[in-house]
Amino acid sequence: MDRPVAEPYTLPATLEVAEVAGTHAALVARLAPGALVIDVSAVASIDVAGIQLLCALVRTASQIGTEIVWRGSSAALADLAALLNLSAELGLPTEPA
Amino acid sequence: MNPDALQAQLLAAFYEESADALERLESGLVRLDADAGRDLIDDLFRAIHSLKGGAGVVGLVELGPLAHAIESVFDRLRRGARATPAMTTALLRGVDALRGGLAARRAGRPDGAACARAVTELEQLGAAVAPTAAPPAETRLWAVTIAPRPDALRDGLDLAGVLAQLVELGPAMVTTELDALPPLAELDPARSYLRWQVMVSTARRREELLAIVAWIDDTCAVAVEPVVAEALPEPDAVEAAPPAAVPARDAGGGSAAAAASSIRVGIDKIDALINMVGELVITQSMLGELDDDAPLDRGRLARLREGLGQLARNTRALQDSVMRLRSMPVGTLFNRFPRLVRELGERLGKEIALEISGPATELDKAVLEKLGDPLIHLVRNAIDHGIEPVADRVAAGKPPAGTIRLHAEHRGGDVIVEITDDGRGLDAARIVATARAKALIAPDATLDERAAYQLVFLPGFSTAREVSDLSGRGVGMDVVRRHVLELGGDIVLDSRPGRGTRVTLRLPLTLAIIDGQLVRLGDRQMVIPLLSITESVELDPARTACLGGTLDVYRLRDQLVPMLDLAALLELPRHAAQRRILVVVTVDDAPIGLLVDEVLAQQQVVVKSLESNYQRVPGLAGATILGDGQVAFILDVVALVQAARVPSLAAAAA
Numbered sequence: 001m002d003r004p005v006a007e008p009y010t011l012p013a014t015l016e017v018a019e020v021a022g023t024h025a026a027l028v029a030r031l032a033p034g035a036l037v038i039d040v041s042a043v044a045s046i047d048v049a050g051i052q053l054l055c056a057l058v059r060t061a062s063q064i065g066t067e068i069v070w071r072g073s074s075a076a077l078a079d080l081a082a083l084l085n086l087s088a089e090l091g092l093p094t095e096p097a
Numbered sequence: 098m099n100p101d102a103l104q105a106q107l108l109a110a111f112y113e114e115s116a117d118a119l120e121r122l123e124s125g126l127v128r129l130d131a132d133a134g135r136d137l138i139d140d141l142f143r144a145i146h147s148l149k150g151g152a153g154v155v156g157l158v159e160l161g162p163l164a165h166a167i168e169s170v171f172d173r174l175r176r177g178a179r180a181t182p183a184m185t186t187a188l189l190r191g192v193d194a195l196r197g198g199l200a201a202r203r204a205g206r207p208d209g210a211a212c213a214r215a216v217t218e219l220e221q222l223g224a225a226v227a228p229t230a231a232p233p234a235e236t237r238l239w240a241v242t243i244a245p246r247p248d249a250l251r252d253g254l255d256l257a258g259v260l261a262q263l264v265e266l267g268p269a270m271v272t273t274e275l276d277a278l279p280p281l282a283e284l285d286p287a288r289s290y291l292r293w294q295v296m297v298s299t300a301r302r303r304e305e306l307l308a309i310v311a312w313i314d315d316t317c318a319v320a321v322e323p324v325v326a327e328a329l330p331e332p333d334a335v336e337a338a339p340p341a342a343v344p345a346r347d348a349g350g351g352s353a354a355a356a357a358s359s360i361r362v363g364i365d366k367i368d369a370l371i372n373m374v375g376e377l378v379i380t381q382s383m384l385g386e387l388d389d390d391a392p393l394d395r396g397r398l399a400r401l402r403e404g405l406g407q408l409a410r411n412t413r414a415l416q417d418s419v420m421r422l423r424s425m426p427v428g429t430l431f432n433r434f435p436r437l438v439r440e441l442g443e444r445l446g447k448e449i450a451l452e453i454s455g456p457a458t459e460l461d462k463a464v465l466e467k468l469g470d471p472l473i474h475l476v477r478n479a480i481d482h483g484i485e486p487v488a489d490r491v492a493a494g495k496p497p498a499g500t501i502r503l504h505a506e507h508r509g510g511d512v513i514v515e516i517t518d519d520g521r522g523l524d525a526a527r528i529v530a531t532a533r534a535k536a537l538i539a540p541d542a543t544l545d546e547r548a549a550y551q552l553v554f555l556p557g558f559s560t561a562r563e564v565s566d567l568s569g570r571g572v573g574m575d576v577v578r579r580h581v582l583e584l585g586g587d588i589v590l591d592s593r594p595g596r597g598t599r600v601t602l603r604l605p606l607t608l609a610i611i612d613g614q615l616v617r618l619g620d621r622q623m624v625i626p627l628l629s630i631t632e633s634v635e636l637d638p639a640r641t642a643c644l645g646g647t648l649d650v651y652r653l654r655d656q657l658v659p660m661l662d663l664a665a666l667l668e669l670p671r672h673a674a675q676r677r678i679l680v681v682v683t684v685d686d687a688p689i690g691l692l693v694d695e696v697l698a699q700q701q702v703v704v705k706s707l708e709s710n711y712q713r714v715p716g717l718a719g720a721t722i723l724g725d726g727q728v729a730f731i732l733d734v735v736a737l738v739q740a741a742r743v744p745s746l747a748a749a750a751a
Contacts, residue, residue, distance in 0.1 A: 056278050088154065
């Protein structure tokens with residue numbers, strides 16, 4: 001397994017509609033072929049806009065051949081992904097704790 | 098790829114995965130009563146969890162609530178609830194309903210009715226486990242679709258809260274539709290692109306559902322519709338069927354035909370194949386270098402020979418690899434049996450343990466598929482007729498629980514499958530009496546025990562005192578035997594009164610290609626399957642003798658071997674005495690010598706069925722086309738020897 005070389009990108013504590021634009025810009029800037037490590041451990045609140053952004057990221061990444069590597073865990077993200085049945089789509093670990 | 102084709106591909110992949118998951122669930126559930134360990138429950142949870150997720154991804158919405166209900170039960174178990182037999186039975190039925198739902202969907206007529214029923218049953222179970230839960234009312238499946246307006250997110254839509262409320266109403270599945278999502282760079286992060294569908298199985302009324310979604314209906318297009326039409330006819334027959342009836346696997350339906358069109362292949366097999374093709378390409382380029390106008394001198398000829406030799410090796414290896422692609426572990430078949438044994442045991446009030454060994458033994462997929470029914474029949478027989486009721490077992494000094502053993506192994510080039518029980522065994526005297534009464538054998542025929550046991554394979558034979566609904570109406574063992582013979586196999590029954598019965602199936606690894614020994618009989622060439630041959634010796638007339646005036650034998654070292662004149666047996670014109678060869682084969686563990694005129698080359702032959710091209714000919718397993726275009730028959734050694742009725746040497750010597 002190739003180790004991702006890029007620096008991990010850390011998602012902010014709040015990933016909601018009001019603040020999501022900055023994260024969007026940062027992700028667009030970092031998305032390049034290879035691997036992108038994303039640290040989710042800081043995420044404390046996330047809404048539909050936030051998870052929609054992550055879905056777009058994962059879809060686009062798979063189209064250009066980028067591997068998204070999730071690092072850390074966030075209960076808020078895991079819960080919302082589970083509710084919306086998006087854990088598999090996002091490639092989050094599906095095994096409930 | 099167009100969306101339809103992609104969806105079809107996703108569906109096909111999901112059907113395969115779901116088959117695996119259902120099998121895992123089923124075999125795990127059967128173990129649940131005995132071993133409700135954390136590992137098993139976790140494994141079951143994972144299986145249903147990924148099935149639920151997969152169903153959502155491919156849009157099989159009617160399965161969601163049921164998958165969720167099953168998952169919930171496992172979740173309770175994970176949190177310490179105790180597994181009960183009733184729970185296991187309800188879960189097994191839930192798994193059946195899932196399988197049925199999948200089959201209905203594959204057949205193009207999605208049907209949520211059975212799934213909804215199973216959900217209700219599981220919910221009642223939940224109510225029994227947790228008495229505080231609301232009493233079950235009539236449960237219906239609802240589809241709630243939510244399509245937010247593009248600017249809905251900006252208005253602070255609490256969609257997650259609404260969805261959470263809906264999901265809490267009962268077993269539910271949420272599907273998020275992502276199709277409208279643009280590439281990341283083009284995304285307007287505050288705009289809403291997603292749509293949702295929630296399938297929820299609940300006894301709540303439509304108004305109550307509407308009240309929940311009322312919070313968001315100013316920013317979203319919302320619809321609440323019942324999924325299963327109330328007027329959907331529910332076949333009474335299904336309801337009336339005994340609940341524990343072992344479902345006959347849909348062997349004949351269209352789904353089986355569709356399933357037969359694909360096979361899961363391990364990556365190692367594919368890699369071996371790719372390696373082989375690589376070598377083939379190297380050989381070809383090596384031969385290609387010789388392809389110019391230079392004269393064919395000694396050196397070039399040597400290289401050409403070498404290349405051809407390599408080509409032959411490659412071809413053979415490639416053939417092996419390709420054949421191996423078709424082989425599957427027999428465990429995929431054995432895995433059906435824990436449940437069958439459990440349910441039949443329950444119905445008959447017998448305690449039965451099932452032991453499985455050799456599940457990794459591989460055999461051809463075609464053989465494996467056709468083996469299912471005979472094996473089920475044999476196991477049912479063992480449970481129904483073989484294993485005694487607990488009281489009888491205890492009285493006979495046996496452990497109260499009977500044991501059925503399924504075993505597979507490679508022996509020589511064959512696959513051996515054995516079904517052994519430690520039941521009451523067969524009563525040879527009763528079998529002979531029955532066969533006489535039914536005029537299946539001559540009134541004065543005398544048979545040893547082993548021969549008597551084989552009578553049960555005769556058409557119309559059944560000694561069961563009471564015909565049960567499980568097995569035995571006189572059809573059965575003969576059908577089993579015919580199936581096994583059609584597979585090019587052989588079936589032998591052995592029994593010890595009071596100790597048990599063992600049925601041994603000998604099956605070919607593959608149906609398509611065999612290693613053959615070419616022999617000459619007069620001016621004809623015949624193929625003897627190499628596997629059955631132990632040795633070939635030149636006939637020394639001084640070592641032949643005739644026992645009892647009927648049986649020709651040959652003294653091979655210290656052993657007397659019965660001899661069969663193949664030419665006479667096959668009614669071929671007899672040629673003038675020539676130097677003859679004795680080909681020694683093993684049939685039923687005993688050596689038999691076959692007289693031939695000459696032993697020729699050994700080669701792999703592709704078996705062409707006589708049945709499909711002409712008709713079944715006793716004693717011939719098929720035909721093949723030789724390198725020079727001649728047709729040669731392939732001998733069915735076992736059938737030939739049986740037809741010749743060679744008495745066992747012990748009997749002849751006595």
